[in-house]
Amino acid sequence: MKPDLRDLARGELEARLSRLGEKPVHAAAVFAALYRDGAASFGAMTRVPARVRRLLEKEFSLRGFGEPETFVSAADGTRKLLFSFPGGAPAESVVLPGKGRLSACLSSQSGCACGCVFCATGSMGLIRDLRPSEMVAQYEACLRAAAGPLSSLVFMGMGEPFLNWENLKKAVLILSDDAGHGFPQSGMTVSTVGVVPVIRELAGSPLKLKLAVSLVAADAGLRARLVPAEARWPLREVIAAARDYCAAKKAQVFFECIIFDGVNDSAEDAERLARLIKGVPCRLNLIPHNPPGGPGAGVTPRVKAFQKAMIASGVRTYLRLEKGPDIAAACGQLAARRGGSAG
Numbered sequence: 001m002k003p004d005l006r007d008l009a010r011g012e013l014e015a016r017l018s019r020l021g022e023k024p025v026h027a028a029a030v031f032a033a034l035y036r037d038g039a040a041s042f043g044a045m046t047r048v049p050a051r052v053r054r055l056l057e058k059e060f061s062l063r064g065f066g067e068p069e070t071f072v073s074a075a076d077g078t079r080k081l082l083f084s085f086p087g088g089a090p091a092e093s094v095v096l097p098g099k100g101r102l103s104a105c106l107s108s109q110s111g112c113a114c115g116c117v118f119c120a121t122g123s124m125g126l127i128r129d130l131r132p133s134e135m136v137a138q139y140e141a142c143l144r145a146a147a148g149p150l151s152s153l154v155f156m157g158m159g160e161p162f163l164n165w166e167n168l169k170k171a172v173l174i175l176s177d178d179a180g181h182g183f184p185q186s187g188m189t190v191s192t193v194g195v196v197p198v199i200r201e202l203a204g205s206p207l208k209l210k211l212a213v214s215l216v217a218a219d220a221g222l223r224a225r226l227v228p229a230e231a232r233w234p235l236r237e238v239i240a241a242a243r244d245y246c247a248a249k250k251a252q253v254f255f256e257c258i259i260f261d262g263v264n265d266s267a268e269d270a271e272r273l274a275r276l277i278k279g280v281p282c283r284l285n286l287i288p289h290n291p292p293g294g295p296g297a298g299v300t301p302r303v304k305a306f307q308k309a310m311i312a313s314g315v316r317t318y319l320r321l322e323k324g325p326d327i328a329a330a331c332g333q334l335a336a337r338r339g340g341s342a343g
């Protein structure tokens, strides 16, 4: 089967055109045709010379993915998009309304191999990595669903992005290419459970992505019970890599901490967490746990007390409120199930 033209970053396309005896500069016109004009076939790429189109058509395919099913939250207008990618690979994206802004949460894998015990995606296991074109297709569908510009993209949907890093990197390059969508890398955040080698690679790369690290618990034993990846990338190594990332990029890291009622929300837990991340330039997002089956307890007095304790320790700490709980679109709930009213 021929590779999909939309899986190539512009640099790769330029190299391929050179090998075919064409000028690399045509790659910019191809990008503009695909991503600005929305050309769905080689024939529709009218700004590309016909000779180049014919050459590309011999080498590449242009698969169509079809429209995703859309579910709209009656509670807050959050939209969940359910895709069926080739080979029986479902994936979900979420369009999240905020204060005068819209952001999109994209998936990097269909399912996930990490098996975090609180996560509906983890219970699916890994079906397969998503291709760059499939991540870009999610962005384009979110843009249509948002009916307005998106101010940020977060790779926090299904999957562990750093376990599909090569494809994710290409998707980032394609999305941010000025000849195409031109979405700024600085408006994209990638969230990891702590894949240390890739955090270190990102730190040394020219990419301008923001980094979010999911901590879950500051106690390594408790974390190991909730996040099996702790056995492979222990918390102390994750924090050391995040610290080095901040120094290399002169940036802050976003630490994410899901708060489980009565599990990791005591005053001692807050103290331990403050000690763990002390000195790392960061912002801490607390996310009250959303069980896979339905809305969680929300912001309880214990969650508020935890936030207060973290702020008192000098950590900039925010509560990330649940979005789209009635359509299973909140953090940890994405499992390619239908939910809410089709929109």
Ligand code: SF4
Binding pocket: 112, 113, 114, 115, 116, 119, 120, 121, 122, 123, 157, 158, 159, 160, 193
């Ligand atoms: S929380 Fe993230 S890394 Fe863990 S199982 Fe779910 S999708 Fe995978």
